[in-house]
Amino acid sequence: MRDFSQDHRWLSLNTATVRKQGDLAAIIEACARHGIRAIDPWRDQVAAIGLDRAVRLVKDAGLELSGYCRGGMFTADDAHRSAVRDDNRRAVDEAAALGASCVVLVVGGLPQYSRPGSAPSKDIVAARAQVHDALADLLDYARQAKMPLAIEPLHPAYAADRACVNTTKQALDLCDALDPSRSGALGVALDVYHIWWDPELLPQIARAGKDRLMAFHVCDWLVPTKDLLNDRGMMGDGVIDIRSVRAAVEAQGFAGYSEIEIFSDAWWNQPMDEVLATCIERHRSVV
Amino acid sequence: MRDFSQDHRWLSLNTATVRKQGDLAAIIEACARHGIRAIDPWRDQVAAIGLDRAVRLVKDAGLELSGYCRGGMFTADDAHRSAVRDDNRRAVDEAAALGASCVVLVVGGLPQYSRPGSAPSKDIVAARAQVHDALADLLDYARQAKMPLAIEPLHPAYAADRACVNTTKQALDLCDALDPSRSGALGVALDVYHIWWDPELLPQIARAGKDRLMAFHVCDWLVPTKDLLNDRGMMGDGVIDIRSVRAAVEAQGFAGYSEIEIFSDAWWNQPMDEVLATCIERHRSVV
Numbered sequence: 271m272r273d274f275s276q277d278h279r280w281l282s283l284n285t286a287t288v289r290k291q292g293d294l295a296a297i298i299e300a301c302a303r304h305g306i307r308a309i310d311p312w313r314d315q316v317a318a319i320g321l322d323r324a325v326r327l328v329k330d331a332g333l334e335l336s337g338y339c340r341g342g343m344f345t346a347d348d349a350h351r352s353a354v355r356d357d358n359r360r361a362v363d364e365a366a367a368l369g370a371s372c373v374v375l376v377v378g379g380l381p382q383y384s385r386p387g388s389a390p391s392k393d394i395v396a397a398r399a400q401v402h403d404a405l406a407d408l409l410d411y412a413r414q415a416k417m418p419l420a421i422e423p424l425h426p427a428y429a430a431d432r433a434c435v436n437t438t439k440q441a442l443d444l445c446d447a448l449d450p451s452r453s454g455a456l457g458v459a460l461d462v463y464h465i466w467w468d469p470e471l472l473p474q475i476a477r478a479g480k481d482r483l484m485a486f487h488v489c490d491w492l493v494p495t496k497d498l499l500n501d502r503g504m505m506g507d508g509v510i511d512i513r514s515v516r517a518a519v520e521a522q523g524f525a526g527y528s529e530i531e532i533f534s535d536a537w538w539n540q541p542m543d544e545v546l547a548t549c550i551e552r553h554r555s556v557v
Numbered sequence: 558m559r560d561f562s563q564d565h566r567w568l569s570l571n572t573a574t575v576r577k578q579g580d581l582a583a584i585i586e587a588c589a590r591h592g593i594r595a596i597d598p599w600r601d602q603v604a605a606i607g608l609d610r611a612v613r614l615v616k617d618a619g620l621e622l623s624g625y626c627r628g629g630m631f632t633a634d635d636a637h638r639s640a641v642r643d644d645n646r647r648a649v650d651e652a653a654a655l656g657a658s659c660v661v662l663v664v665g666g667l668p669q670y671s672r673p674g675s676a677p678s679k680d681i682v683a684a685r686a687q688v689h690d691a692l693a694d695l696l697d698y699a700r701q702a703k704m705p706l707a708i709e710p711l712h713p714a715y716a717a718d719r720a721c722v723n724t725t726k727q728a729l730d731l732c733d734a735l736d737p738s739r740s741g742a743l744g745v746a747l748d749v750y751h752i753w754w755d756p757e758l759l760p761q762i763a764r765a766g767k768d769r770l771m772a773f774h775v776c777d778w779l780v781p782t783k784d785l786l787n788d789r790g791m792m793g794d795g796v797i798d799i800r801s802v803r804a805a806v807e808a809q810g811f812a813g814y815s816e817i818e819i820f821s822d823a824w825w826n827q828p829m830d831e832v833l834a835t836c837i838e839r840h841r842s843v844v
Contacts, residue, residue, distance in 0.1 A: 380796060383780060392798040398756065427714045429754035430780045430796040440756050467716035469685065469727050493670060493717045495785055509667060509717040511679040 271517045274528070274554055281553045282308035282336035284487065284531035285315055288545055290538035294319050297542070298327050304546045308527045310337040310374070310485075313361060325367050336527040337420065337459060337485045338370035344404035345378035345397045345434065346385035351404075354385060358408045362417045371526070372418040372484045374459045376433050377401045383431035397434045406448050413455050420459035420484035421445065425467075427498050438465055438474035445482055452481050460519065461487035461531065463502055466510040472518050480523030488512055488557055489532045500533045504548060506556035516557060528557050558804045561815070561841055568840045569595035569623035571774065571818035572602055575832055577825035581606050584829070585614050591833045595814045597624040597661070597772075600648060612654050623814040624707065624746060624772045625657035631691035632665035632684045632721065633672035638691075641672060645695045649704045658813070659705040659771045661746045663720050664688045670718035684721045693735050700742050707746035707771035708732065712754075714785050725752055725761035732769055739768050747806065748774035748818065750789055753797040759805050767810030775799055775844055776819045787822045791835060793843035803844060815844050 274280060283306050285297050292300070294315040301309060309328075316324045328335065341361040346354045365373045378384030378401065380391050391397070405419070412419050421441040424433035435441050441458045449456040458478055465471055475483075490508030495501050505512055516528065530549050537545050561567060570593050572584050579587070581602040588596060596615075603611045615622065628648040633641050652660045665671030665688065667678050678684070692706070699706050708728040711720035722728050728745045736743040745765055752758055762770075777795030782788050792799055803815065817836050824832050 392796050394754065394798070425714070426712060426754040427782070427785075430778060434754075436754055437756065467681065467713040467721075467723055469724065491717060495714070498714075498782055498785065509679050511681070 271520050272525070274557055276554070278305065278550045278553050279307065280527050281306060281550060282310055282527035282529040283546070283549065284310040284339065284529050286312050286339065287530055287532045287537065287549070288542045289315065291542040291545070294324055295327055298331050298333065300542050300546055301333065302331055303543070304550060306546065307332070308334040308336045310335060310339055310529050310531070311368070312339045313364065316364060316368070321364055321367060328368055334527075335368055335370035336529045337372050337374045338365035338368060339374050340376050341373045341408070341419070342375040342433070343378040343384045344401045345381045345388075346400075347381050347388040350385045350388050354404060355407060359411050362408070362412050362415050366415050366417050370417070372420040372457070372459070373412070374485060375405070375419055375421050376424060377405070377421065377435045379429055379431045379434050394429065394434050401434060402444060402447065405444065409448055409456060418455055418457060418484055420457050422459040422461060423464055425464040437468055437470070438478070439470055442474060442478055442482065454481055457482040457484035459485035459487065461489070462510050462512050462515050463487070463489050463491060466491060466515065471515070475518045475522060478522065483519055483522055483524040485529060486516065486519050486524060486526065487529045487531045489530065497535065500535045502533050504532060504537065505530070505552040512557055528553065558807050559812070561844055563841070565592065565837045565840050566594065567814050568593055568837060569597055569621075569814035569816040570833070570836065571597040571626065571816050573599055573626065574817055574819045574824065574836070575829045576602065578829040578832070581611055582614055585618050585620065587829050587833055588620065589618055590830070591837060593833065594619070595621040595623045597622060597626055597816050597818070598655070599626045600651065603651060603655070608651055608654060615655055621814075622655055622657035623816045624659050624661045625652035625655060626661050627663050628660045628695070628706070629662040629720070630665040630671045631688045632668045633687075634668050634675040637672045637675050641691060642694060646698050649695070649699050649702050653702050653704050657704070659707040659744070659746070660699070661772060662692070662706055662708050663711060664692070664708065664722045666716055666718045666721050681716065681721050688721060689731060689734065692731060696735055696743060705742055705744060705771055707744050709746040709748060710751055712751040724755055724757070725765070726757055729761060729765055729769065741768055744769040744771035746772035746774065748776070749797050749799050749802050750774070750776050750778060753778060753802065758802070762805045762809060765809065770806055770809055770811040772816060773803065773806050773811060773813065774816045774818045776817065784822065787820045789820050791819060791824065792817070792839040799844055815840065
């Protein structure tokens with residue numbers, strides 16, 4: 271297991287962590303000030319400053335991209351299906367332009383939440399079948415663009431509105447079904463927040479292996495959690511044994527970035543430099 | 558699958574659903590007014606009016622008990638271990654006095670939340686081992702009292718603070734380990750709120766079979782869920798396909814009560830008679 275206590279070489283910043291404090295240009299400047307060498311930007315943040323400018327800023331700063339957030343939201347009714355496909359293909363193109371290591375996929379929950387305007391449904395089994403089919407289609411496109419896709423299983427609390435892929439096993443079952451040869455085109459993005467509770471976590475990480483482990487995200491689960499979406503904790507402030515999960519991932523050969531992604535009204539209200547300084551300190555002491 | 562549309566013969570009321578509107582005596586009176594024939598009372602509600610009086614009121618009203626809530630909270634540090642054992646044995650004794658069909662077990666999460674004052678831990682694997690051991694001990698006691706124990710897997714959102722048994726599979730693995738002969742002494746209480754998202758739900762219900770299916774609880778998952786504990790929905794107001802879960806349970810031969818358990822600040826603010834009338838209507842139209 272790598273020693274993170276001496277530096278933050280392997281810290282990546284998911285830019286949603288400071289999305290309220292500044293635009294992507296400001297975040298990239300802040301990363302330079304703090305010696306942060308990798309980011310994972312969100313599409314809306316890229317769009318807000320323009321893709322070309324984002325590409326230039328990333329390149330000029332010498333940043334690596336540990337992922338690009340996000341593709342997916344595959345579940346939709348028929349009327350929205352082609353928009354879903356086009357939207358996801360654009361995500362792949364943007365990720366390629368930015369030089370991202372993968373596109374992170376949040377697959378969508380029930381169609382009315384995934385793609386607003388879609389006909390309401392309570393059929394989560396049908397939603398899961400849709401994810402399979404739409405992902406198969408996108409995978410063809412992504413292979414040609416040489417852009418790996420990383421399915422992010424989301425905590426079951428988001429099954430209705432964000433992702434009906436809720437366990438590492440489920441994500442890996444999709445990988446095995448759509449990429450049985452383990453070509454490197456499809457894998458998983460594991461966020462400790464979503465998976466820490468899973469009784470099958472360790473065997474499923476072992477099953478994933480190095481070639482399926484495309485991204486590793488950290489934050490913490492607070493008790494109590496006051497808001498299901500925007501009350502995630504800074505590493506060390508909650509109940510997740512983060513280091514044991516990182517140990518399991520690295521035991522498989524994962525040697526990439528430990529990406530900090532914190533959706534938090536509390537941290538969004540702090541100055542960007544203070545958030546980043548805390549991230550660095552916790553990366554060294556807790557992650 | 559049974560037809561619930563004509564009457565509410567198979568409706569049971571978990572008394573937490575109206576815990577703010579009156580004490581257990583008032584709830585039992587209201588059940589009589591509404592023709593509700595079964596309840597599942599909570600220990601604190603029984604204690605508030607006294608066990609002997611509760612036993613008498615239940616008997617005089619001719620009520621059945623679809624369960625007794627709740628035993629468990631097994632996770633604790635060494636200093637709290639004997640208190641945990643004694644507390645759970647009392648729960649079994651109370652259930653027997655009341656004539657309950659089973660004791661519902663919420664197994665506890667990390668020890669500092671399960672039994673406040675216990676030394677803090679982030680080791681959920683150790684918590685699960687503790688659950689196994691404490692449950693084995695309680696099962697010996699419950700067998701002698703001829704009181705079945707029903708493990709309730711709780712939604713992963715409660716893994717830290719309420720229950721580290723978070724899937725039906727996990728609960729059934731415990732059953733198989735501790736009661737391999739399927740003696741009827743140990744089973745599961747399945748609440749659609751906790752399990753609806755589970756991609757393995759249907760095969761696990763089939764695995765459970767009639768002898769392990771001891772209780773079936775209903776409410777609904779609201780989108781958005783504003784409070785993780787006390788924003789559960791009335792059946793039909795959320796996203797759960799309740800009838801498909803009931804169909805799966807009944808396909809195994811389950812023929813017991815459909816127990817309504819709604820923790821909701823919104824419904825606790827409504828008059829008891831209105832809540833019960835709505836429960837009955839939704840039981841017939843949605844469950």
